[in-house]
Amino acid sequence: MADEALFLLLHSEMVAGLYRAAEQGEGVSGAGAARGRPAAAGADAAAPCVLQENGRCTTKLESMGFRVGQGLIERFTKDTARFKDELDIMKFICKDFWTTVFKKQIDNLRTNHQGIYVLQDNKFRLLTQMSAGKQYLEHAPKYLAFTCGLIRGGLSNLGIKSIVTAEVSSMPACKYYLEYSII
Secondary structure, eight states: HHHHHHHHHHHHHHHHHHHHHTTTTOOOOOSSTTSSTTTTHHHHHHHHHHHHHHHHHHHHHHHHHHHHHHHHHHHHTTTTTOOOHHHHHHHHHIIHHHHHHHHSOEEEEEESSSSSSEEEEEEEEETSSOSSSSTTTGGGGGGGGGHHHOOOOHHHHHHHHEEEEESSSSTOOEEEEEEEOOO
């Protein structure tokens, strides 16, 4: 139980810290990237900078998740036989990997058999702490970036190059869209 709480709090603080640094003009790397903006610039002039910093925050979270996903897959698969095909890999991600990280299996796995998988989690653990109101829907995607990287990193170590995106239409459910190609 303590591990679960630690993970949830660490993830929440990681997201909040990156976005807080971006809002304060410290940039994602902490080097003061946005400090050169003139003080007289209005809110309209600052909006593209904020959007750019939010994109950098999302990229940074996704990169962190990628590296963590690579490491986790190395540990989880060191004693398992090789997978037959990408469907076996996806089943492993949805059952074993997801259960180890989020304490439950993916609720739904779908494919169009043309290189796209959709993973659906109806009670995603990182979103259950947030209120289910519609006003929080716009903030939800930043809490999914790390997990997108986690999936992409895991798949990368299993020989699948992928693009992972996430969508939240109602809290705390989310869908991950995976476009893949075998390396």
